[in-house]
Amino acid sequence: MKLNGIINYLYEVGLLKHQKRTGWWRMMVKDPESVAEHSHRAAVIGYILASLEEGVNAERVAVLCLFHDTSETRTGDLSWLNQRYIAGAKEGERKAILEQTAQLPQVIAQKVVALSEEFNSRVSREAQLAKDADLLECLLQCREYAMQGYVKAQSWADMCYAGLRTETAQNLARECLIADPGQWFETLQENPSSGSTDATN
16 A cells, blocks of 8 residues: 555645634634644534434544544635635535545545535534534634633624534533633642642642
8 A cells, every 4th residue: 555645644634733713813813723623622522412412423423523624724714704705615625625535545535525525414413413513612612712801702602502403512502601611620729639649740
């Protein structure tokens, strides 16, 4: 097997660590999260959402989330506002996926393309949960930006909530909207030695 194509693909996907999520600039966020950061937490959320459901493949939901934005190494991160003025944006995204995965062995390329098509079609329960995980990650990021003083963040979080389609995601999102994003650390500060035999570590 020739590995050059796989190596090229892996380096290309690495660009997602530097590709900023451009929608946040409209909230005046100076240094917004990267696409890779977004995709990572979306995958974690997707796995957890799916694990709360009966008969859903949690691993597949996580993988759908991991791959859902890989075309953005070539298209850039196009927010809904950008897409409003770019004819054929979705077709361009599909073309990017096809050309991007052409570097891979055919059997792997077919799987990655299938993941993209499944995510975009929302036909499967897994794809529906993956899309909700995508929105829920955005909602959490809004809450974190709100703590940093970005005044529009809460209204953006409300828009993300309105887009959720599964009851499981809606229930989780309602709690996220009222929770303090820093509470996990404050709990540790209240009892720093909990779970450790050596409080100095």
